[in-house]
Amino acid sequence: MTRLLLQFSKQQITFPITSQVILEQGVLLNILRAHVEPTFGEILVEVPQEYVNRIVNAFQKRGVKATVQRRLEVDNNRCISCGACYSLCPISVISFEEDYSIVFEGEKCIACGLCIDACPTQALHI
Numbered sequence: 001m002t003r004l005l006l007q008f009s010k011q012q013i014t015f016p017i018t019s020q021v022i023l024e025q026g027v028l029l030n031i032l033r034a035h036v037e038p039t040f041g042e043i044l045v046e047v048p049q050e051y052v053n054r055i056v057n058a059f060q061k062r063g064v065k066a067t068v069q070r071r072l073e074v075d076n077n078r079c080i081s082c083g084a085c086y087s088l089c090p091i092s093v094i095s096f097e098e099d100y101s102i103v104f105e106g107e108k109c110i111a112c113g114l115c116i117d118a119c120p121t122q123a124l125h126i
């Protein structure tokens, strides 16, 4: 599965664009995270690898920005094992080894960015 970040403008959030794409393409999208405000919308979806280009094109022709979402990475040279990321992660994908090095279960991460903002040493990035 590939993760796509879909970004909707103020005008686009009033239309059922995601539903249109699902029906038009006949491909089910797994929604991992959705955030909608009066002025913009952002959805993180999982798409089967073989349909990524089709889905990206279907959103882009409707003016929606669709980009492949990269996985969270940790720079172990910067990490000081403070635990800030661990305590904030809403879905508990971060854990510690016995030596206090951190472990990410990257396939579960919903790329919310909370840990990135909290890290005091900028050891995390997407």
Ligand code: SF4
Pocket (backbone or CB within 6 Å): 072, 088, 089, 090, 091, 092, 093, 094, 104, 108, 109, 110, 111, 112, 113, 114, 115, 116
């Ligand atoms: S980006 Fe969000 S979900 Fe992913 S590890 Fe960080 S806090 Fe957890």
Ligand code: SF4
Pocket (backbone or CB within 6 Å): 074, 078, 079, 080, 081, 082, 083, 084, 085, 086, 102, 115, 118, 119, 120, 121, 122, 123, 124
């Ligand atoms: S917040 Fe940053 S420094 Fe602290 S444990 Fe997480 S990755 Fe390491």
